Amino acid sequence: MDSIIHQHPNWETPYFASIFTTQLGENLDGYDETSDRMAELVEKYDGFMGMHSARDENGYGITVCYWKSEDSINAWRNDLEHQTAQAKGKTGWYSEYTIQIAEVKRSTFFKAV
Amino acid sequence: MDSIIHQHPNWETPYFASIFTTQLGENLDGYDETSDRMAELVEKYDGFMGMHSARDENGYGITVCYWKSEDSINAWRNDLEHQTAQAKGKTGWYSEYTIQIAEVKRSTFFKAV
Numbered sequence: 001m002d003s004i005i006h007q008h009p010n011w012e013t014p015y016f017a018s019i020f021t022t023q024l025g026e027n028l029d030g031y032d033e034t035s036d037r038m039a040e041l042v043e044k045y046d047g048f049m050g051m052h053s054a055r056d057e058n059g060y061g062i063t064v065c066y067w068k069s070e071d072s073i074n075a076w077r078n079d080l081e082h083q084t085a086q087a088k089g090k091t092g093w094y095s096e097y098t099i100q101i102a103e104v105k106r107s108t109f110f111k112a113v
Numbered sequence: 114m115d116s117i118i119h120q121h122p123n124w125e126t127p128y129f130a131s132i133f134t135t136q137l138g139e140n141l142d143g144y145d146e147t148s149d150r151m152a153e154l155v156e157k158y159d160g161f162m163g164m165h166s167a168r169d170e171n172g173y174g175i176t177v178c179y180w181k182s183e184d185s186i187n188a189w190r191n192d193l194e195h196q197t198a199q200a201k202g203k204t205g206w207y208s209e210y211t212i213q214i215a216e217v218k219r220s221t222f223f224k225a226v
Contacts, residue, residue, distance in 0.1 A: 017130075052132075052175055101220075105216060106213070112138065
């Protein structure tokens with residue numbers, strides 16, 4: 001197997017990452033719809049570059065969003081529809097979560113060819 | 114439901130994160146053993162603070178490791194046993210991956226109580 005390694009396409013450092021880890025609880029009423037809606041909404045935000053997301057069979061998930069600036073992260077945090085979703089996350093869907101805001105300094109991308 | 118929000122316990126900013134996203138391929142010979150061994154080995158590294166990890170049912174996973182400094186990340190990258198594992202990842206287990214090194218500036222932790 002041959003392989004290539006290069007910078008992540010079009011993601012020039014430095015850029016910013018929001019690392020959101022969540023443990024889903026038992027009451028997930030409305031969760032899927034809201035999650036889909038947030039994914040759709042965030043795409044339209046100025047400065048949003050992309051997302052990596054994985055959730056395991058126990059409801060534990062990590063979503064990393066990439067942003068051109070901290071200002072763009074703050075604008076998204078203050079979005080009214082997003083704030084309603086955040087409130088529901090805290091009072092219902094998530095038993096636990098962490099949010100970390102980070103500045104990405106180096107990135108590498110590998111694809112087997 | 115009441116709730117608490119505070120800083121991630123004992124994780125004083127700034128600290129560093131390595132964000133490793135991987136797509137598993139078809140040949141996973143030796144993958145589970147090596148993955149377990151790396152998780153055991155990294156724990157012993159000076160500057161290692163902790164890890165978040167999730168993999169979905171399609172073999173797509175995100176592992177975020179937290180470190181006190183970039184030097185500690187570099188030392189782990191250059192670990193000989195880890196380098197052997199990295200080589201196997203590229204020639205066999207992973208069809209695609211990204212590695213991003215970031216400086217965490219803010220963190221929030223939430224737990225429903």
